Amino acid sequence: MLKEGFWDEMDSWPRARLDRYWTRRIRRVLDVAYNSLPFYQRRFQQVGFSPSQFRSLDDLRRLPVTERGELLNALKQAGRYPIGIERGHEEVVLCVSSGTEGDVIFLSFPRQWADMERQATLRAHWWAGLRPGGPILISAPAWHIYALGQNLLARALPAQAVIVWGTYSPEFASHVLQAIRAFSPQFLGLFLPFVFSLVAEARRRGLGPSQAFQGVKNLMVVGAPITPALRRHLQELTGVERVVEAAGSSEGLLAVECEVGQGLHLVPEKSVVEVLDAATYDPIPAGQQGAVVITNTWPWGPLYIRYATGDLGVMYPGECPCGRPSPRIKVMGRRSHLLRVGQRSFLPYDVQQAMEEAVGLVGATFAVLWEGLAKGCLHLLVQEEGIDARAVRSRLKKALEDYLDVPVKVEWAPSLPMRWKGVPPVIRREEMGGR
Amino acid sequence: MSVDSIPFYRDRMESPSCLPPWGLYDWLEYAQAHQDPFGGRKLPGALPLVVVQLEGPSDPPLYLALGRQELRGWARAVTYLWRLWGVGPGQIIALYDYGSSPMVFLAHRRYTPHLQRGAADALGAKPICNDGLASMAPRMVEIFRYLRPQGLIVRAELVSPLAHACREMGVTPEEFLSFVVLTEAEGVPKAAVPWRVTTLKTWRADAAFFVAGECPLCRLFHVPPLYRLARHEDGTLLVSAPFGEIFPVVGYRLGPAHLEKPGCPRESSAWRLRPC
Numbered sequence A: 001m002l003k004e005g006f007w008d009e010m011d012s013w014p015r016a017r018l019d020r021y022w023t024r025r026i027r028r029v030l031d032v033a034y035n036s037l038p039f040y041q042r043r044f045q046q047v048g049f050s051p052s053q054f055r056s057l058d059d060l061r062r063l064p065v066t067e068r069g070e071l072l073n074a075l076k077q078a079g080r081y082p083i084g085i086e087r088g089h090e091e092v093v094l095c096v097s098s099g100t101e102g103d104v105i106f107l108s109f110p111r112q113w114a115d116m117e118r119q120a121t122l123r124a125h126w127w128a129g130l131r132p133g134g135p136i137l138i139s140a141p142a143w144h145i146y147a148l149g150q151n152l153l154a155r156a157l158p159a160q161a162v163i164v165w166g167t168y169s170p171e172f173a174s175h176v177l178q179a180i181r182a183f184s185p186q187f188l189g190l191f192l193p194f195v196f197s198l199v200a201e202a203r204r205r206g207l208g209p210s211q212a213f214q215g216v217k218n219l220m221v222v223g224a225p226i227t228p229a230l231r232r233h234l235q236e237l238t239g240v241e242r243v244v245e246a247a248g249s250s251e252g253l254l255a256v257e258c259e260v261g262q263g264l265h266l267v268p269e270k271s272v273v274e275v276l277d278a279a280t281y282d283p284i285p286a287g288q289q290g291a292v293v294i295t296n297t298w299p300w301g302p303l304y305i306r307y308a309t310g311d312l313g314v315m316y317p318g319e320c321p322c323g324r325p326s327p328r329i330k331v332m333g334r335r336s337h338l339l340r341v342g343q344r345s346f347l348p349y350d351v352q353q354a355m356e357e358a359v360g361l362v363g364a365t366f367a368v369l370w371e372g373l374a375k376g377c378l379h380l381l382v383q384e385e386g387i388d389a390r391a392v393r394s395r396l397k398k399a400l401e402d403y404l405d406v407p408v409k410v411e412w413a414p415s416l417p418m419r420w421k422g423v424p425p426v427i428r429r430e431e432m433g434g435r
Numbered sequence B: 001m002s003v004d005s006i007p008f009y010r011d012r013m014e015s016p017s018c019l020p021p022w023g024l025y026d027w028l029e030y031a032q033a034h035q036d037p038f039g040g041r042k043l044p045g046a047l048p049l050v051v052v053q054l055e056g057p058s059d060p061p062l063y064l065a066l067g068r069q070e071l072r073g074w075a076r077a078v079t080y081l082w083r084l085w086g087v088g089p090g091q092i093i094a095l096y097d098y099g100s101s102p103m104v105f106l107a108h109r110r111y112t113p114h115l116q117r118g119a120a121d122a123l124g125a126k127p128i129c130n131d132g133l134a135s136m137a138p139r140m141v142e143i144f145r146y147l148r149p150q151g152l153i154v155r156a157e158l159v160s161p162l163a164h165a166c167r168e169m170g171v172t173p174e175e176f177l178s179f180v181v182l183t184e185a186e187g188v189p190k191a192a193v194p195w196r197v198t199t200l201k202t203w204r205a206d207a208a209f210f211v212a213g214e215c216p217l218c219r220l221f222h223v224p225p226l227y228r229l230a231r232h233e234d235g236t237l238l239v240s241a242p243f244g245e246i247f248p249v250v251g252y253r254l255g256p257a258h259l260e261k262p263g264c265p266r267e268s269s270a271w272r273l274r275p276c
C-alpha cells in the first residue's frame, strides 16, 4: 500500500537503497562517457580518471566540475553542434535551452531519453499534486523542454492536452486565462512571473484574481524560489489550495516540493545533485549556500556530469518527515544574478525576503538598477501595479537598510520591462523606456 | 459520419440535403451565440485528445477539438508538404513559430501528446523549434550558426526581425538553407525573404485543418490528397476534411482560387491551387 502522495515504491526506499541505485546508474553514465563521448574522454584523461574508480557517490569528487562556459567554448571551437556530450541518434528532437543568460545551449533528445523523462515527469507531477482526470495546459509548446515533458505526461496519464495560441509571455496572458476558464484544469504548472501576469490580466478584465484560477487545486510554480510568505500570498491571491515550488533546468535538474513543503526533493531518475563551495567546488555542509552541481543518472541524450548549472542553492540536512528518501534542495537563484553591494552580496530572493520581513511587503515585482550597484547602492525599482504601496512607501528604504545593512534607494515605477521569464533582476536605466 | 449530429452544421442546414458553406465568421458568430468554446463543431459527448486554441483576435477564443483521426489526418497533410519540399532523412528542419501553430505541433510526436507520427518522424528528419516571438530572433540565428539547418519554416511576420538579426550577427542563411517556407494561420502570406534561397509558402485554414503548400517546381499550391475540394455556385472553393471524426470539416470557404488539374512532375496526382 503506497503512502498518499507517493508515486511508487521507490518513494519509500531507505536512503541507502537510493544511493545504491544512483551509484549503479552513474557508473553506467560514466562508462558511456568514458567509452564514447569525446568531450568527457579528454576531461577524464586529464585527471587520470577511469569509471572503475567510481564505487560510491563520494567518488564523484574525483571528477572535475564542468561549467556552462566550458560547454559554450566547446561549441564555439567546434563551430557546430553536437559537441561530444550526446548519446543517441534515433528519433532525435533538438532543443535549445531558454537562454536565460543570453547564451544558447543545444540539447538532443533521442528516443531512449523519453523512457526516463516520462517516468521522471510523472513522479515530479504526482508529487506536485497532479492526478488523472483533468486536462493539461501545455506551457510553451514544442520549443521548451518542459513542454516535451508535459507531452510525455499527457500521453502516459492519459490526459487531454490544451494548446494555447502563442506562448507563455505576458502579452499572451489573456489567451492562457481564457483557456483556464474554458477548460478548468485542476493542475497548473507555470513560471512564477506568469502567475502575476494572469492576475494582472484578470484584473484588467474586471475579474477577481481567484477567478483566473477557478477550479485549480494545485499550482506548481517554477523559475524562481518562493518564500513562505509568498506561498501564502499566492494561495490567498489565486484561491488555490496547494502551491508547490519546483525547480528544473534543461540539463537535467529536477526537484519538487512534497506535502511538507520544506525543500524540494530531487527526482531520482534525472540527476544527483551536490551543493559545493561556489569558489572552489569543495564540499560544504548541508544548510550552507553554494553552487548547484548535477550529474545525470540516465545514459541517453546529452550527458551532464558534474555540471555546474549556474544556480546557487542549499541542501537540507537530515531526512524529510514525508519519508521520501530523495535529498532536498532549494535553488535560491542564478549565480549571475548575485547583487554585489560594497562587501555584501544578495540574491533577488534575499531582497524579496527582506521586503517581507522588514515591512510585510509580499509579492512585489522589483528589479535592481544597474547604475545603483555601480555606486555601491541597492537601488530598487519596485513596480506599483498590483500592490498597496501607500502602506510601505515611507518605511521601505529605512527598513531595508536596517535589514540588509547596505545603502538602499527605493524608486516606484508604474511598470517594469518584462522578458519571457519575467522582469530581469538587474535593469539599466535605458531599459526603463523613457524614464 | 453524418453532420446531422454536429450542432453547428445541423442548425445551419437549409434542408436535409443542403448544407450552406461557411467561413470563420459564421463559426465565430455561432460560438458567441451558444457560448461554446468549440462553437458547436465538436461531436457532442466526444472527448478530444488535444484542444487547440485558434490563432486570432477573437475574444473569447475558438478551439479546435482533435481526436486521433484529426491528429493523424492533419499531420499527414503536413508530412505531405515536407515531402513535397524535399525533406529527407537526417535533415535538420528549423521551425520559427509558436508551438501552437500546426506547422510546429504536427512536426514531431514529441511536440504533441497523442500524436503518433509527426512530419519529422515520418521522414526521419530532425526538427528544432524556436518560440515565435520576434525578440527570439537572435536565438534563431544561434540555431542557424551551430546547426546549419537545411530547411526553415517560419511565421511570415518573423522574416524581417530574423533577417535583421542574421545581418547583425554575421550569419548568411544562403550557406546552408536549401528552402524557406513562409507560413501564417489564414491564407497565403505576402512576405518575401531577402536571401537567395528557394522560398515557398503555405496556404492554411487552421479552422478547417487545411494546409496546402507551394511546389518548388510548378509554383502552385499542391493540395494533399486528404482533402476534398468543391466549387460553390458563387465561385468560391470549398474544402472538406473527411478525416475529421469528432470535429468534421464540411464545406469551408477557402476563398477565391483557381483549381488546376494534376500534372506537376513533382507529384503527378496532386490537384493544385492558384491564388487569385
Ligand SMILES: [Zn+2]
Residues within 6 Å of the ligand: A258, A259, A260, A261, A265, A320, A321, A322, A323, A324
Ligand atoms: Zn518530503
